[in-house]
Amino acid sequence: MNEAVELKKLRDTLDSIDDEVLKLLNKRMETVHKVGEVKAQSGGAIYRPEREKAIIDRLHSQSLAANGSLNKAAIEALFLEIFAISRNLELPENIAYLGPEGSFTHQAAESRFGAMSAYLPIGSIKGVFREVANGKAKFGVIPIENSSNGIVNDTVTSFQDYDLKIIAEVMVDIHHTLASTVDNVKDIKRIYSKDIAFDQCQKFLADLGLDECELIPVDSTAKAAKLAVEEDNCAAICSHVGAKMYNLPILFENIEDKGDNKTRFLIISNFDNGKSGDDKTTTLVQLSNESGSLVRFLNDFNDANINIIKIKSHIVEGTSTFFIEFNAHREDEEVRKIFDKYKNEMKFLGSYVREADDI
Numbered sequence: 001m002n003e004a005v006e007l008k009k010l011r012d013t014l015d016s017i018d019d020e021v022l023k024l025l026n027k028r029m030e031t032v033h034k035v036g037e038v039k040a041q042s043g044g045a046i047y048r049p050e051r052e053k054a055i056i057d058r059l060h061s062q063s064l065a066a067n068g069s070l071n072k073a074a075i076e077a078l079f080l081e082i083f084a085i086s087r088n089l090e091l092p093e094n095i096a097y098l099g100p101e102g103s104f105t106h107q108a109a110e111s112r113f114g115a116m117s118a119y120l121p122i123g124s125i126k127g128v129f130r131e132v133a134n135g136k137a138k139f140g141v142i143p144i145e146n147s148s149n150g151i152v153n154d155t156v157t158s159f160q161d162y163d164l165k166i167i168a169e170v171m172v173d174i175h176h177t178l179a180s181t182v183d184n185v186k187d188i189k190r191i192y193s194k195d196i197a198f199d200q201c202q203k204f205l206a207d208l209g210l211d212e213c214e215l216i217p218v219d220s221t222a223k224a225a226k227l228a229v230e231e232d233n234c235a236a237i238c239s240h241v242g243a244k245m246y247n248l249p250i251l252f253e254n255i256e257d258k259g260d261n262k263t264r265f266l267i268i269s270n271f272d273n274g275k276s277g278d279d280k281t282t283t284l285v286q287l288s289n290e291s292g293s294l295v296r297f298l299n300d301f302n303d304a305n306i307n308i309i310k311i312k313s314h315i316v317e318g319t320s321t322f323f324i325e326f327n328a329h330r331e332d333e334e335v336r337k338i339f340d341k342y343k344n345e346m347k348f349l350g351s352y353v354r355e356a357d358d359i
Contacts, residue, residue, distance in 0.1 A: 084114025166350030
């Protein structure tokens with residue numbers, strides 16, 4: 001059999017498989033629609049991260065047992081998009097995020113809710129909380145911490161002001177590009193970006209002599225891309241998504257000084273998650289000023305064999321507040337006991353599926 005005939009045969013096989021995949025996807029969406037009708041009657045939440053995790057874990061186990069080619073990351077990438085499309089067919093919801101379009105927060109939102117969702121870029125973190133609280137958006141996506149710059153104070157303060165829950169977390173690798181319409185980097189006279197992006201790319205700028213250019217801080221890297229495409233002899237340090245949005249040619253990718261820079265984002269809404277078996281809980285804690293109060297609080301976790309993975313001190317309206325996270329679910333028996341003991345000191349922010357990586 002010659003090569004052309006063999007290729008034709010293989011392509012026919014692929015077409016047949018694609019046809020079958022499409023039939024099965026349509027069948028899945030029909031079932032999703034029925035699920036949506038049931039949830040509409042009961043008021044159940046459409047987005048259930050713990051349910052999605054269980055599906056992905058089950059499919060990964062099946063793939064391993066069958067010696068399949070798809071690893072867990074590939075299965076997750078495929079099915080998260082299927083889940084997002086399913087949710088939009090089941091019950092379209094607005095997703096508010098810290099804007100503008102093309103920001104890393106936008107990227108984090110799309111990674112969980114897909115390209116089909118209705119997105120609302122909001123100009124402030126508190127504004128995202130407000131839109132979710134008043135029902136204009138079902139979900140909100142906001143940053144909580146960066147591996148280089150630590151906890152985002154506005155997010156912690158907003159949790160103090162609003163009674164919303166964390167239902168998921170998303171970890172995003174932060175990569176910057178240098179994008180410009182110029183053909184030669186020596187022609188660049190001005191560079192737009194956020195202050196933090198300039199700080200994260202200092203070595204790259206120095207190596208190429210671009211630290212001698214006029215560095216102009218703007219509100220977002222997406223705005224930087226927009227300005228750079230409109231002006232001559234300009235460039236932007238921006239995300240890949242931002243450059244693509246404004247058709248700005250990318251000259252260099254991954255120009256950040258640290259290759260392991262990550263930002264952790266939270267998805268907030270007005271409901272609680274069920275247990276997934278691998279959960280994280282986030283709380284705000286305000287303890288008395290008595291000597292040893294923090295030590296006694298931490299000893300209660302130690303005695304209950306609950307692993308605290310993060311504790312950060314934060315000032316909210318002049319009061320010292322601790323941002324605390326631990327590996328367990330709010331409904332676990334030992335956790336319930338601690339919340340009962342410190343019901344006046346602890347504010348529950350949410351229990352949700354724990355990401356594999358942390359900052």
